[in-house]
Amino acid sequence: MSSPSPIRAAFRQAIGEAWAGGAGALLPIGFFAGAAMLVPFTIGSEAAQLAAIGTGVLWVALALASLVSMERLFQADLEDGTLQLWAQDETPLFLIASAKILAHWLISGLPLVVLTPVIGITLQVPAGQLVPAMLAYGLGGLAFFLWGGVAGALAASVPRGGLLIALLALPLFIPTAIFGALSVQTGLEGPNILFLAASTLFALAVAPIGASAALRLAVD
C-alpha cells in the first residue's frame, strides 16, 4: 500500500530488536566510554598533553565504537529469514536498509554523542569547546554508522565477520575523520564543518544503496 508504512514497520522492528537485545544496544556506549577513559592511564594525566589529544581520542573511540555491534545488524535478519522477506517486498531494499541503520544509530550512536562532553571533560578538553563539538561528533557518528552498515551488509553472510567489517569500514571513515577532527579543532568556524556535513550527506545518499546491493547478494 502506501510506501512509508513498511519503512516505519522496519524501523519499529529494529528498535524493538535493539531493546530486546538488552546489553547489545549498550555495548557501543560501554566500549566508547571504556576506550576513552583508558587514555589518561596510558598517556599520563598531564592536563596540557591530554587537552592536545583529547578531541582526537574521542574521534578514534567514536569510530571504533560505531562498529562494535554492526555484525548482527543484518546477519540476524539473514539467519532468521526476515531479510528474504524484505528482499521480495515491493519497497526498495535500500529504504529498509536505511531504516535499520538509522534505528541502530538512534539506539547506539546518538548516546555516544551525548556522552562526548562528559568524557571530553575527563580528557581535559575545555568545556567551551565541547558543546559545539557535539554537532561535529553527531554528523561524523552518523556517517560512521552508515558506512558501518555497508560493511555489516557485506559481512552478513560471513560467520564471525567482525574483522571483515572493520577492514571494510575503516578506510571509508577517513574523510569523515579528517574533516571531523579539523572542524572540532577550529571550533566549527571555517569550511571544515561544511566538508564534514557534505561527507555525511554523501554517506546518507550512497551507503543505503551499497548496503542493499550487498544484501541482495547475501540472500541470493
Added chain:
Amino acid sequence: MSSNALITATGLGAIRGERVLFSALDVSLGFNEKLVLRGPNGSGKSTLLRILAGLTRPDAGTVETAGAHHWLGHRNGIKSHETPRQHLRHWARAWGSDADPVAIATQMGLERPMDVAGRLLSAGQKRRTAIGRLLLTDRPIWLLDEPFTALDSDGRALLTRLIDDHCKAGGGVIAALHGDAPFEASREVAL
C-alpha cells in the same frame, strides 16, 4: 498461455558451482492450480522456488508473473524477540493490511503461545506463525518450500485446508515437497 497464467517461466536454467541443477525448464502456474515440485535433496527445488520468487537470478530463461506472491521458506522469518502476535502485527503494518493479527494467530492455533517470544517457540509454532503471514494480505501466488515441515497432524490438516481454500478462490500454489502431498496436486514437476 501467458495471459491466463499466474506464472510463466520459460527456458530456466540454474548452475550451482560446477553442477547444472536444471536446464531448459518450463514452469507455469495457472489459476486454481496446485503445482508440486518433486526431486531428491539437492535437485534444485528450493533454487527453482527462489528463482520464481525473484530472490535468485536464473542462469538462463525468464520468469513472468501476473500478481504478487507470498513466500514461505526454510527460514520462518520470525525474530527471536518477536511473539506471534507481534510478528503478524509487524507484517500487517508493513503490507498495509487491515487483517486482525490476533484472529489469524488464533486461526493458526496459536492462542496459548500468542505472547511467547520467538526464541522460545517450538519449530511447529514458528511455522504456524509464518503460515499466518499468508493470510494477512490476499496475494494470488503462494510459493512454499517444504511447508509441512515441523507441523503436527493438526497443522498439516490446517495448511492443507488453507491451500485448498486459496486455490478455490482463484489463487495458485507452488510447493516443494519430499513426502506425499497431503493435498491433491494439479500437476507435478520432477527435478
